[in-house]
Amino acid sequence: MSILSDVKEIEAKVRESMENGPVTPYYSLSLEKVYEVLNAALASEIICVLRYKQHYYMTTSIHQEQLQxxxxxxxxxxxxxxxMIADRIKQLGGVPNLDPNGISKRAFSSFESGxxxxxxxxxxxxxxxxxxxIYSDIVKFFGKADPVSRRMFxxxxxxxxxxxxxxxxxxYTVDPKTGKTVEQFSGDSVSKPFKA
Ligand SMILES: [Fe+2]
Ligand SMILES: [Fe+2]
Structure with missing residues (x-):
């Protein structure tokens, strides 16, 4: 009986809040904060894609195929x-920020080469x-409040x-000895110079 009344109460509360957005009234996190965190992760993933692509095209060594x-x-x-992250932002009623302007500022990861x-x-x-x-911290941030986002991370x-x-x-296979200078690798594992 009490379970049934709880369900009715939940249904009424959810119905009432449906006009207000995509998440239930039981979602306890600040959506603004959630969008900010998710968009920072999204920007980081974009940087990671670009960094790996950059490194792919820079690689010219005897191990080129394996590395690429x-x-x-x-x-x-x-x-x-x-x-995955863009879909989750959308599910939560936000807008994935794919604006190239400021991606590196929003991201946790940096775009570096060598x-x-x-x-x-x-x-x-x-x-x-x-x-x-950072993603370990994000897992804690979502915790029990948003198990779907937590599991995604x-x-x-x-x-x-x-x-x-x-x-x-x-x-390790390229640089097994601590302290070996990178210049010593240039003979067998050179990448094309990158100019920003
Ligand atoms: Fe990633
Ligand atoms: Fe990665």
């Missing part, structure tokens, strides 16, 4: 993350690790950890 396959696989994953393969891989590893830390996080792991392995 990896960069491409990663950018396809980042594109999938981008779409002149050697080791440089590229270090930048990728750094970017992945930054994203892993947990899923994305798993991919980012795989990316970091693969890059770290590759970096």
């Amino acid at each position: 396959d990896l960069f491409k696989e990663h950018w396809l994953d980042e594109e999938k993350h981008l779409e 002149h050697t393969l080791a440089d590229l891989l270090r930048e990728d590893l750094l970017a992945e690790r930054v994203v892993i830390k 947990e899923e994305i996080l798993k991919d980012e950890e795989d990316h970091a792991d693969e890059i770290a392995d590759l970096l």
Whole structure:
């Protein structure tokens, strides 16, 4: 009996709030804050796609094919993350911000390159690790208040950890000795110079 009355009460509350937007009155997070967080993650994914594409086209080494396959696989994953996040913003009644102006300001990750393969891989590893830390915080931010967004970031996080792991392995094969200068790699693992 009490369960039934609870359902009626819930239904009335939801019905009343349907005019006010796409989320139920039980959604406790500030939507403005949620859009800001999701759009920052969206911008970060765009940067990740572009960075991996940049590195793909810069790579010219004896391992070119293997490296390009990896960069491409990663950018396809980042594109999938981008779409997941954009869909979630839309589901929550927001607008995914794809305006190229200010993308790097909104993003958590940076767009860096370098002149050697080791440089590229270090930048990728750094970017992945930054994203892993921030997405872990975002998982906590959504917590129990928005389990759908939380699970989405947990899923994305798993991919980012795989990316970091693969890059770290590759970096180790390129740069096994700590302290070796990147210039020493330029003989066998050169990338085309990048000018911003
Ligand atoms: Fe990603
Ligand atoms: Fe990634």
